[in-house]
Amino acid sequence: MDQQLIATLRGIVGDAHVLTDGDLSAYEQDWRKRVHGKSLAVVRPASTQEVAAVVKACAQAHTPIIAQGGNTGLSVGSTPDSSGQQVVLSLLRMQALRQLDADNLTVTVEAGMILQTLQDTADKAGFLFPLSLAAEGSCTIGGNLGTNAGGTQVLRYGNARELCLGLEVVTAQGDIWNGLTGLRKDNTGYDLRDLFIGSEGTLGIITAATMKLFPQPAAQLTAFAAVPSMEAAVRLLGLAHQHLAAGLTGFEVMGKFALSLVVKHMPQLRVPFADMAEAPYCVLLENSDSESESHARARFEHLLELAFEDGCVLDAVVAESMAQAHDLWHIRESIPLAQAEEGLNIKHDISVQASRIPAFVEYADAVLLREIPGVRLVNFGHLGDGNLHYNVQVPEGQDGKQFLNEKENLVNTLVYDAVAKFDGSFSAEHGVGALKADKLEHYKSPVALGMMRAIKQALDPQAIMNPGCVLKV
């Protein structure tokens, strides 16, 4: 029976594109190598019609399908289990640019296009495609939509969801839904698009998408500010919204300990205000200006003047050049690497309303330090979106592996319980996957879970689309 399905799949996509032998670890284990699965086969269709035929064949055989893009997800949402009974459907051969419509400010691409290719395609045509995240060199736009990816430009442009106008999807029955409208207003029935976005391959397979383009800014400058408290950082955010308006495209907060790890492990980077004792946090601001670099600088200077008066900024530098602007971003982006250099750590991707972040951090810090003396808190993230990477570094001098074995679950419970207490989210931008399906069950309300299960049952009654991801089987 398995062999019969594999033969059918070979008939659909060609022998060369049904992989069953050799090293398939790139498809079968997740990005962070937490899970090592074993698939029945890895199938690489070249067209939407082939995807539909593959799904139809698997549906007939009651064989689960794991849709996969760049396989860079952080929540184990695109790898097979260890049964050897699941088919991995890789979209990586579907990379075509279908249309770039400059007058409509849209671009339609296939799901397997690499995010960076889409950024470059937009750039060459004179536009900005703003989605940007660490994995952009290998993640796909289909995966970005399946997980509703976030990244560094959400503050201004929204998540992947807000950047998408239309989808093409192969349903769990192997039908093709052409919802590639490119319309900015279309109130004709239920919002199927947003249901598939963020559903992590559990309701159907995104095969193409129409995405928004934006005019390129004339200049992007950054500023780096030392602030006296997290409350002050939130006040600075309000001022920045008011005075930079839509020019504010980045607002990142970095705790003192996070910056100290960058200073320690990347001595070649110059970190401003690293020694300023009265500044427990620094903030990186990005201003994308539609006029000029000098206008961007003038706006920043005006904002910072007001912020000094308010007292929410102690000291600040505005990048003198685009190169220096990049250097300041580089500090922020180096924190995860500096953490890795320091040793093992436990990562979180949480969100809380910006207004409640100061109280949340105070509460969570206190709980963690009380329950696990010596833990070191690496707090940084997209404060403008209320999204913190509230990470926990092993106490100095302790064995990392042993600490993780003994304390990882406790740390997660303490952090997620604190998040729940402040009405936040245990997964701001990384999704649920298989990794956090139990967290979903624990923290979501029964009413929400009931509706999600009803929708899953309605659209995928055989439960063959990425089973165990998002909702527990």
Place this chain on the structure above:
Amino acid sequence: MDQQLIATLRGIVGDAHVLTDGDLSAYEQDWRKRVHGKSLAVVRPASTQEVAAVVKACAQAHTPIIAQGGNTGLSVGSTPDSSGQQVVLSLLRMQALRQLDADNLTVTVEAGMILQTLQDTADKAGFLFPLSLAAEGSCTIGGNLGTNAGGTQVLRYGNARELCLGLEVVTAQGDIWNGLTGLRKDNTGYDLRDLFIGSEGTLGIITAATMKLFPQPAAQLTAFAAVPSMEAAVRLLGLAHQHLAAGLTGFEVMGKFALSLVVKHMPQLRVPFADMAEAPYCVLLENSDSESESHARARFEHLLELAFEDGCVLDAVVAESMAQAHDLWHIRESIPLAQAEEGLNIKHDISVQASRIPAFVEYADAVLLREIPGVRLVNFGHLGDGNLHYNVQVPEGQDGKQFLNEKENLVNTLVYDAVAKFDGSFSAEHGVGALKADKLEHYKSPVALGMMRAIKQALDPQAIMNPGCVLKV
């Protein structure tokens, strides 16, 4: 049995809030008085708990529920049928402001709050709530979300959908889902919020919402430009996006005949370029500036210089003052009234990709003039969103009522078939309601319809939530 349900409802909300006698036409007929229904009762709960109890009681009695806000919809989506067997559930007593969170830039309000009240509430707190449409003095935020309302600021701020961060909903089973998160990033499971938004009361009842606030612009200026063609208008849109960026908050196109009706019926209004024969269209642009009125004017002047060079603008005026800016908007807003003064007409609310609007208009104009000689086309709308109110005025000298009786269906078919040919939408911002449920069935793909029916069945298996609206029974 009916009397038993009514007694139960009286027990829940109090005698004074279950209306069964007297003139209930405000609840039982639609805004444009196309449909005159008869309800079993009009129930006016005062809290989410009461809504839940009402829904539970109706569900137990298998009695359909029609959720209603301001009852200002244009697609007959909130009125009962004529059976006398449906309960109208009015949200108008639920108008509370639950929370305004300045640091999080959000406001949480109950569904029955009038849109204008929400605008004013935001304004008083120093913020902008940008949703704005003709009915804002009587429509409710719940209705705006139920229909995913559009309006004049969509170009910059999006539809009601894009302005919403969280919902509280009473399900078809009478359960309360608290999804009022106020989070800008939350990837924990399926997007229930966007499923309820735009579902027109057919899946559940929105009882409260958390909406985004924005900084108030320092100045809002308008410009009025004569353009040589629709192609030129689209080119001007591209330039405006590039040079005003997020400052571009309005881009309205008006055909010559539409403007001539304003000149004819509102002689007190001064319409620029009304006599310019070489300009078949005029464009109204709005620039919302975060700096100052003079900066807004300088940006406009820069843009118009480039547009003159390009040839896409023949002549233009920039408002000299805020008062003049309002006057220019007033011309655009007077078109529907001028149309009514001229006589009966057939209205459409369609969208097509901006890039295809010139070809669409050329095609649709030709088809209509060929099939119905003498029809007069009143073409205007939100070109920035690809949304046209492509209306058809009765031929000069013909009896309006007779023309509508004989030709309305033909006109609609010709327009909607043309829209379908250009991959557009037959309802850009007004929704489907009962009025266009047959259009949905005709123009949507069977795959999309199948998924919508499956979702309806999953969330409302008894089919008691606004039956016949969106999906035909």
